[in-house]
Amino acid sequence: MSDLTTITDSFRRCLANHAFYGTFFQRLTRRLPQVGKYFEGADEAMLHAFLRKAITTSLMEAAGSPAAADLLARIQHRHGPVEMDIPPHYFSEWLEALIETVRACDPMLDAHTEETWRTVMGRAVALVTPTSGLPLQRLAP
Numbered sequence: 532m533s534d535l536t537t538i539t540d541s542f543r544r545c546l547a548n549h550a551f552y553g554t555f556f557q558r559l560t561r562r563l564p565q566v567g568k569y570f571e572g573a574d575e576a577m578l579h580a581f582l583r584k585a586i587t588t589s590l591m592e593a594a595g596s597p598a599a600a601d602l603l604a605r606i607q608h609r610h611g612p613v614e615m616d617i618p619p620h621y622f623s624e625w626l627e628a629l630i631e632t633v634r635a636c637d638p639m640l641d642a643h644t645e646e647t648w649r650t651v652m653g654r655a656v657a658l659v660t661p662t663s664g665l666p667l668q669r670l671a672p
């Protein structure tokens with residue numbers, strides 16, 4: 532099974548759990564108590580859409596989509612010092628909150644699937660982290 536299929540299947544199982552998005556923002560806030568100020572004015576539906584778009588764009592980039600790669604570059608700028616100015620260390624906490632959430636929500640998660648999430652989303656997180664400056668790399672589809 533390809534990495535993308537592994538994650539897509541796991542993501543589908545996560546979404547069958549209605550607590551998925553709420554769990555992510557709970558875990559993120561537990562790790563970063565100040566994070567709420569960046570989301571002021573966003574309602575629950577918007578928060579869910581941000582996370583959904585973060586994951587789907589990352590998966591599309593990993594599958595080789597140039598449009599998704601462009602979007603991640605724009606997101607890096609949007610989150611960086613010129614616009615929202617999110618501290619760079621927040622991004623590794625975002626990834627850990629996501630992994631904890633997948634652990635809590637995918638009833639069939641195994642070590643390989645968790646590692647695949649970490650690899651694919653870890654690269655996307657590095658791409659949007661303001662100071663990383665990593666070159667784009669693609670996974671084999």
Ligand code: HEM
Nearest residue numbers: 566569570581584585588589606617621622625655656659
């Ligand atoms: C703790 C770290 C992060 C914080 C505090 C944060 C915060 C935000 C905020 C406040 C928005 C709303 C932006 C707006 O109003 O235009 C947003 C949007 C978004 N973020 Fe993040 N973000 C974080 C990490 C990430 C990561 C790691 C990714 C990708 C892997 C990501 C992808 C996105 C996407 C796709 C949107 C939606 C952009 C749009 O539709 O215009 N974010 N984020």
